[in-house]
Amino acid sequence: MYDELKKYEDKMEKTVQVLEGEFISIRAGRANPHVLDKVTVDYYGQPTPLNQVGNITVPEARVLMIQPWDVKIVKDIERALHASDIGITPNSDGKIIRLIFPELTEERRLELTKDIKKKGEESKIAIRNIRRDAIDHFKRAEKAHEITEDDLKDLEDQTQKLTDRFILDLDNHVTNKTKEIMTV
Numbered sequence: 583m584y585d586e587l588k589k590y591e592d593k594m595e596k597t598v599q600v601l602e603g604e605f606i607s608i609r610a611g612r613a614n615p616h617v618l619d620k621v622t623v624d625y626y627g628q629p630t631p632l633n634q635v636g637n638i639t640v641p642e643a644r645v646l647m648i649q650p651w652d653v654k655i656v657k658d659i660e661r662a663l664h665a666s667d668i669g670i671t672p673n674s675d676g677k678i679i680r681l682i683f684p685e686l687t688e689e690r691r692l693e694l695t696k697d698i699k700k701k702g703e704e705s706k707i708a709i710r711n712i713r714r715d716a717i718d719h720f721k722r723a724e725k726a727h728e729i730t731e732d733d734l735k736d737l738e739d740q741t742q743k744l745t746d747r748f749i750l751d752l753d754n755h756v757t758n759k760t761k762e763i764m765t766v
Contacts, residue, residue, distance in 0.1 A: 587740055590716040594709050594748040601705040601752060605759045608694060613646045613683050615639075623662045625655060632662065648672075648679040686763070694763050702756035706749055713745040 606616040615638045622629040632638070636650035636659070650656055656674055663672045663681070673680045686694070717738055724734040 587737060590712055591744050593712045594744060597705050597708045598748060598751055601701060601755060604701055613640045613644050615646060617668055621662050621666045623658050644683040646681040653677055691763050695760050698756055698759050702752055705752050709745055709748050713741055716741045
């Protein structure tokens, strides 16, 4: 039954990883190639991730440079960037595309902070739901006489400790990302 606990721990870990992935795509006023992770380009009829059709570099703190391997798709990349939700207009010289990230306004910083806290709270709810599922599973096992009452209590305690650890981890991620956003 203790190997079942590991399964629930893995689910909690996955929840934290998903939140980290979402936070990577939130820009903090500095150019970060990860903001383009969800952008796909129509590459000869196939939707292809942007990072698979060219080099993405950060030549300056607030500039991303996209250098397509096939110059013929520059217009397709521009179209994909316009259609995406990154909110930055691409500048192109026909061979290289530059994305210049503006400084974040105070209003935009507060908006992003709210979004970060909301995503953090959603992840906490997911962790608590995993805890509930785990405890329900262990209670059913105890009712079916697969584990003893002492084992049930021990598994509940360990599940709560896991929950506390992962929620603290989520809080740290939210705090760090909020600080990053609010730093001017």
